[in-house]
Amino acid sequence: MTQTVPGRHRAAAIARKVAGHVVRGLVMIWAVATISFVIIREIPGNPVLGQYESLIQKGMSPEQAERATAVLYGFLPTGNLWQQYVGYLGSLLHFDLGRSLSTPGVEVTTLIGHAARWTVLPVLAGTLLSFLLGVTMGVYAAIKRSGRLGDALALSGSLLHGVPVYVIGLLLTAIFATLWPIMPSGGPVDVEFVPGLNPGYIGSLVHHAVLPVVTYTLASYGGWILAMKSNVVAVLGDDFILAAELRGLRRGIVFRYLARNAILPLFTILALSIGMLFGGSIFIEQIFNYPGLGLLLVNSISSRDYALMGGTFLVITVGIVVANIVADLLYTVIDPRVRSGGAA
Amino acid sequence: MTAHTATPHAAARDMEAPGVRIRDLTVVYKTPAGELPAVRGVDLTLAPGTITGVVGESGSGKSTLALSLLNAVQPPGRIAAGSVEIDGLGDVLTLRGEDLRRARGREVGYVFQAAQNSLNPLKTIGKQLLDLGRSHDVEDPRALVRDARDLLARMGMDGARVLDSYQHELSGGMRQRVGIMLALVLNAKVVVLDEPTTALDMITQATILRIIREVHEERALTTLVITHDVGAVAEVADDLAVMYGGRVVEHGPVTEVLGDARHPYTRGLIRAIPRLTGDLSLARALPGRPPTLGTLPAQGCVFRERCERRMDICETDDPAAVTHDGRTVACHATGRPLELVGREELV
Numbered sequence: 240m241t242q243t244v245p246g247r248h249r250a251a252a253i254a255r256k257v258a259g260h261v262v263r264g265l266v267m268i269w270a271v272a273t274i275s276f277v278i279i280r281e282i283p284g285n286p287v288l289g290q291y292e293s294l295i296q297k298g299m300s301p302e303q304a305e306r307a308t309a310v311l312y313g314f315l316p317t318g319n320l321w322q323q324y325v326g327y328l329g330s331l332l333h334f335d336l337g338r339s340l341s342t343p344g345v346e347v348t349t350l351i352g353h354a355a356r357w358t359v360l361p362v363l364a365g366t367l368l369s370f371l372l373g374v375t376m377g378v379y380a381a382i383k384r385s386g387r388l389g390d391a392l393a394l395s396g397s398l399l400h401g402v403p404v405y406v407i408g409l410l411l412t413a414i415f416a417t418l419w420p421i422m423p424s425g426g427p428v429d430v431e432f433v434p435g436l437n438p439g440y441i442g443s444l445v446h447h448a449v450l451p452v453v454t455y456t457l458a459s460y461g462g463w464i465l466a467m468k469s470n471v472v473a474v475l476g477d478d479f480i481l482a483a484e485l486r487g488l489r490r491g492i493v494f495r496y497l498a499r500n501a502i503l504p505l506f507t508i509l510a511l512s513i514g515m516l517f518g519g520s521i522f523i524e525q526i527f528n529y530p531g532l533g534l535l536l537v538n539s540i541s542s543r544d545y546a547l548m549g550g551t552f553l554v555i556t557v558g559i560v561v562a563n564i565v566a567d568l569l570y571t572v573i574d575p576r577v578r579s580g581g582a583a
Numbered sequence: 584m585t586a587h588t589a590t591p592h593a594a595a596r597d598m599e600a601p602g603v604r605i606r607d608l609t610v611v612y613k614t615p616a617g618e619l620p621a622v623r624g625v626d627l628t629l630a631p632g633t634i635t636g637v638v639g640e641s642g643s644g645k646s647t648l649a650l651s652l653l654n655a656v657q658p659p660g661r662i663a664a665g666s667v668e669i670d671g672l673g674d675v676l677t678l679r680g681e682d683l684r685r686a687r688g689r690e691v692g693y694v695f696q697a698a699q700n701s702l703n704p705l706k707t708i709g710k711q712l713l714d715l716g717r718s719h720d721v722e723d724p725r726a727l728v729r730d731a732r733d734l735l736a737r738m739g740m741d742g743a744r745v746l747d748s749y750q751h752e753l754s755g756g757m758r759q760r761v762g763i764m765l766a767l768v769l770n771a772k773v774v775v776l777d778e779p780t781t782a783l784d785m786i787t788q789a790t791i792l793r794i795i796r797e798v799h800e801e802r803a804l805t806t807l808v809i810t811h812d813v814g815a816v817a818e819v820a821d822d823l824a825v826m827y828g829g830r831v832v833e834h835g836p837v838t839e840v841l842g843d844a845r846h847p848y849t850r851g852l853i854r855a856i857p858r859l860t861g862d863l864s865l866a867r868a869l870p871g872r873p874p875t876l877g878t879l880p881a882q883g884c885v886f887r888e889r890c891e892r893r894m895d896i897c898e899t900d901d902p903a904a905v906t907h908d909g910r911t912v913a914c915h916a917t918g919r920p921l922e923l924v925g926r927e928e929l930v
């Protein structure tokens with residue numbers, strides 16, 4: 240008999256896959272780090288050297304100025320390119336991204352840490368919501384595809400898919416914060432509440448998060464419903480669904496066969512979608528004045544806070560890399576054809 | 584269930600295999616040129632406890648006929664007329680919803696033509712077997728698994744291992760045998776096999792057909808086997824139905840139909856097989872092509888374009904199927920009992 244041996248190789252195959260992803264991810268992070276190093280150093284007016292010189296002008300000794308600048312950017316302002324580069328990578332390895340200029344003296348990692356929660360949680364919530372909603376509606380649109388409701392659902396998907404995320408955000412604020420003000424117009428939370436686990440504070444947090452999360456949800460909902468609809472239609476035409484019906488399988492079971500087979504390919508675009516939402520956070524957080532990574536990046540650019548800019552960029556890259564690995568692992572766990580070593 | 588009996592037919596009748604009566608069945612497919620019949624006015628009786636073979640060229644309507652037995656013709660197809668009576672079940676074509684679902688699999692086992700693709704790629708065979716059991720309220724899943732393993736072992740496979748496998752870990756032939764197992768494992772009394780052995784080599788093919796025959800006899804089934812292989816069907820079937828252009832043109836006991844074919848199409852089909860005529864030089868391909876839905880003549884005999892016995896009446900009148908001495912033939916030239924008397928001279 241010519242079966243491949245399942246089971247035993249699965250763990251090894253998964254481990255190999257993860258290792259491959261980690262290596263690729265590290266290369267990508269390294270590339271982004273290098274690019275941000277080059278930008279910081281080579282941008283017209285060389286901010287590092289500029290900082291160093293302005294400190295000297297303010298009356299610092301060259302050694303003091305050099306150290307102060309190194310703290311800011313993670314590498315010495317003088318010395319040759321190679322030494323600076325090695326110094327920069329070395330401090331990265333210690334998770335030292337330098338210090339912020341615009342918020343003087345605060346470490347970039349601290350700022351990013353504070354900002355990250357305002358981006359990661361809404362993005363994940365939006366992804367989850369749009370995935371669930373889009374998949375459910377996609378199945379519905381596929382099954383009712385010859386009816387008016389199916390058409391309407393598919394149309395809603397196409398329309399939303401084509402609308403840029405900032406337009407969705409602006410429309411939502413215009414409607415729910417201006418025309419019909421039931422939602423706060425911006426900010427993460429009302430200032431009158433004491434931070435902590437009290438109902439007032441948490442309620443206010445949720446209230447402020449609604450519009451951003453809804454925006455993230457609507458931004459990717461269109462993609463999910465369209466992809467799911469076409470997957471379901473494709474699987475409906477597969478022989479094994481008809482065969483399952485001819486064997487008299489319960490409708491619920493046939494539906495599960497259908498749904499699982501149709502959802503599976505979506506995991507390959509899950510990472511892409513999360514990455515897109517991270518990118519969208521730049522617009523969405525500006526619209527809702529939400530203090531996340533996107534806003535941090537925009538502010539760092541406008542205040543020429545290069546260390547902060549590079550650091551934020553790097554962290555967003557890491558986020559996308561991690562999302563990629565997680566999405567691919569999910570796919571691997573669910574699809575037996577991949578799980579058994581890619582012979583499919 | 585009692586094991587083998589010396590006279591399988593007697594045994595089958597004792598345990599009362601169900602009879603199947605297809606009456607005046609017409610199935611149409613919606614095409615750009617309107618609704619066209621893939622099966623037209625078919626009468627076919629499957630005697631209880633027999634295996635009926637169905638042969639005919641590609642596109643003659645065999646699968647469409649088989650799907651009708653489960654009331655499972657898929658859009659753009661539609662059963663336009665007729666009835667399919669199965670003993671103990673009634674007219675399948677009137678079954679709806681849960682009644683229909685329960686009949687499928689439990690009362691009528693079906694091996695899909697594309698049996699290699701009849702499995703869910705994301706679940707092991709064993710889990711799909713349990714889904715089947717659950718769908719039909721099988722009380723003892725362990726007995727079900729045991730039966731499945733036995734059936735797989737009889738078909739030459741390591742049952743436990745196959746049940747633990749995913750579809751992609753099995754070869755095309757193995758998948759086909761899994762499909763056969765799933766059609767038999769619930770003890771359905773009527774079994775329909777649509778080209779069950781196409782992905783198998785000649786030797787395995789013969790083995791599988793023999794096993795189908797064995798199981799058929801042990802369990803007193805009524806079985807319909809569709810195949811392109813007239814030689815193979817001769818060894819396994821009791822009766823043979825020949826389809827052409829959506830019509831059953833000849834039907835009768837397999838030895839008689841093959842040994843003394845009456846319809847010109849059946850004769851052409853047999854002449855095209857060297858194995859049956861015994862002499863390679865005598866094997867002669869049937870001239871012309873089988874009709875497709877679009878090229879079926881609107882009136883007259885469907886076979887007349889390729890027929891060596893064509894007469895004027897064949898252009899205008901569709902020959903009715905006439906039954907005589909247990910043999911059914913639909914042909915103006917050779918089908919009528921009166922003419923059968925002088926048939927030797929006509930040949």
Ligand SMILES: Nc1ncnc2c1ncn2[C@@H]1O[C@H](COP(=O)(O)OP(=O)(O)OP(=O)(O)O)[C@@H](O)[C@H]1O
Nearest residue numbers: 612621640641642643644645646647648659875876
């Ligand atoms: N979904 C469909 N839409 C339109 N026409 C169809 C469809 N399915 C089958 N047909 C037509 O119906 C006729 C009978 O098809 P069917 O599949 O029953 O033939 P068959 O005898 O099983 O052929 P094969 O030996 O190739 O399996 C053919 O002419 C075919 O083109």
Ligand SMILES: [Mg+2]
Nearest residue numbers: 645646647696
């Ligand atoms: Mg067929």
